[in-house]
Amino acid sequence: MTRISRRIKALIGVTAVLAGSLAGCGLDINTALPFKVLPGTIQPMDGLKGLPITVGSKDFTENILLAYMAELGLSAAGADITDMSDIKGSVSARQALIAGQIDITWEYTGTGWINYQGNTDPIPDEREQFEAVKKADAQQYGIDWLQYSPLNNTYAFGTTAAFAEKNNLKTNSDMTAFLKEHPEQGVFCVETEFASRQDGMPGVQKTYGFTPAEIKTFGIGTIYSSIANGTCNFGEIFTTDGRIAGLNLHVLADDKKFFPQYNVAPTLRSQFVKDHPQVRQVLEPIAAAIDNNQMIELGKQVDIEGRDPGEVARDWMVSKGFVKVG
Template sequence: MKRTVRRLAALAAATGLLASGCGLETSFALPFDVAPGSIQRVPELDGLGVAVGSKDFTENQVLGYIAEVALAAAGAEVRDMTNIQGSNSSRQALLTGDIDLSWDYTGTGWISYLGNTEPIPDEKAQFEAVRDADLAANGLRWLDYSAVNNTYAFAVTKDFARANNLTTTSDMAALVRDSPDKAVFCLETEFISRNDGFPGVAAAYGFDAKTAQVKTFGTGTIYTATADGLCNFGEVFTTDGRILALDLVVLEDDKKFFPQYNASVVLRSDFDTAHPQVREIMAPIVAKLDNDTIRGLNAEVDVDGRDPAVVARDWMVREGFVSLPPA
């Protein structure tokens, strides 16, 4: 599944972050110090080397740094392995032990990694299916999932939503059936033809995709095109920071057509068994995260241009999980 803007690729290349048969290599550490907050020093983790990985898009980097900040406050020696290029490379790094912990998405695990073709529409059921299957097949443990769900949706401007009384995708379908002239969509090329994209969602919600006026854009351009009124409905990812920055309204997928992509911490079962304190540290953080929160953090990076590590640290400080060391 394509995601938000990819950053730090040049930095990774310059410092030798390599996905190869020899594994991943980096000497990165967190670029700042943090002190305990509600997360206190944990004797069992003091000085423990923990390699934290992430994929190469903004949201996953922010989540990776959140884990790094938490573990550093607990006393672990964090090895920063964020910005691994591609889901498969990140996954392989976890399987081979190049990293000890990363965040992944339940829909990605179920479909891309475990090879299933039919997503499970219920978030909890999808998580439980991935959790059980991945542990049995690969020895990977998915910790309890967060409310962060980075899936597909349609977005509209606030004015258009208000004028047409739109809150759900069912509302959208009813509108375009009754007023075909309003069926103007901004979509990316791949989404137009995929069964889990536009044809599928049209069939599920009962409107005619063939009669819609479709404008094709790159993923990033769709947000501005929708905000600028070039289309009435734009295909978006639900946690993208540009939704917030451009004041768009996300329509609820009330029939749960799109796969669920809840973010979860994933680690090897042997690491989890040896260091159960890690899951205890991460649990209250996971409970605090939701789409509104991560959307705001993503916007700080992609819209405001802030460094994802600093964005993660500052959120952890605001929430009281960690503190800044004395000057």
């Protein structure tokens, strides 16, 4: 696989074919929202009453939690929700949005800028990165980004706290120096997509100048446990993942600032936002209320404590006063 952006552009050209096969995108069809909620600070809105809205997500805990938050808020506002969370892969979620198979998905500014827009250089400033990807997506794909969140879930390499302490590893540069002395220790666990993404292994290897001894590919959920149990010494992690705390992992600082900004925001087709502007009033306050520390805790509840993500999202929405339960 080459760059995701090239695959995206090729896939857009066959949208008509893809639209006939939801299963090909890894979507489950017509899944009802599992919880009933009552209005809190999110009140019923005439423009959303009875409106069918399909919410999708990618296939990792944080994005699934965000999807449930959106679904619960929109349900309280009166919309008729279909849940299509847990779509397999960024490409499938993106093409589902473009093709109209889903109406809303939460996306990350770095992913949009590099993997969908095909840029190679990230923009270091959060606001500038957001404005650039927002403008490009509206012009090229008819996709609107609502106001972005302080939640910034970028990539990092993780190792166990014990391994980091033993080898004095605090940064990616420390890791690079260590691997020059001990090249056989360079066993990395990453997901398949990250192994070939421009903002993944190829780019970070070039920036820091290290060569892995071995790259093992797993689903993102398996990588954390693979680091913890010694299957690999280093692994791709997300900086807001609850398993960092739950498995006593150590995050290596990206001291050369390679990884892009990954602030999250709801994305929708531009025409959908134009037709139903009330969705902005529901989703933007939710985006503003969630941050990295809160998401680490919510993710820990799901991935370490084994709670259902829908229940965790519901409890968070209730704690913020957005919705109530009877």
